Amino acid sequence: MDETRAPVLDPGSRKTKTGYFWALARDDRPWNGGAPPGVAFTYAPGRGGIHAERRLQGFEGILQVDGYAGYNRLIGPDRIGPDIRLAYCWAHVRRKLVEITRNGTAPIAEDGVKRIGELYRIEAELRGLDSEARLAGRQERSASLVSDMHTWLVHHRAGVATKSPLGEALAYIAKYWDGLKLFLTDGRIEIDNNSVERTIRPIALNRKNALFAGHDAGAENWATIASLIETCKLNAVDPLAYLTATLTAIVNGHRQNRIEELLPWNYPGMASNCRT
Known part of the structure; x- marks a missing residue:
């Protein structure tokens, strides 16, 4: 699941207000699942976690997301409804570390990027195998790397200033660690949520062309059409x-x-x- 801005004309104010498209994507091809890929966009007037909760009524299982705090509502003590487990995204972790390396010499961040790269190389070799084979491969090859990275994380957090860019990046990894390592327990889980991010990218590009929806109903129609078009693309139609x-x-x-x-x-x- 992911979300992106959807500018909507605010009648009477001569301005636009910020709504959001919420995307729910399914793509079982990396583990040879039988369900066809698809994405469903829905429009909501805000980004609060309540909108994610409403769209997931009746869903239980594993949901892959980025680190947006609004999703915490789905797993917190006040959660209402079925059990949901959040799997987090290694691509977001990597981006934070890469950004640090671009601003100067950063051996710790560079080492972190290298470690994550090793996980991605294993994933590339496991892609397309069934979920059991992927799980076995991860347990055999990736579990020890993830364990070593946790040791690396604890060690460097103790010696890095908390408010520094690197300190904040390491704190981010620590905060979402349980969800980051969840891919080691289920071969269906991807290492990142790029599958849904790819479906959202055209929405962001089209935002520059369309500028805004004329009203909330127009945004809802926009979301419906986007669902059909992006699902067509996923199925090579x-x-x-x-x-x-x-x-x-x-x-x-x-x-x-x-x-x-x-x-x-x-x-x-x-x-x-x-x-x-």
């Missing part, structure tokens, strides 16, 4: 061809109780030039 065929089918009386047939992953025309 040409979005224009899909939308054309689907709207034509609806106009011609396609029955609502057969909507499954109109979902992007069931569209027969595959476009070779679409990226997965």
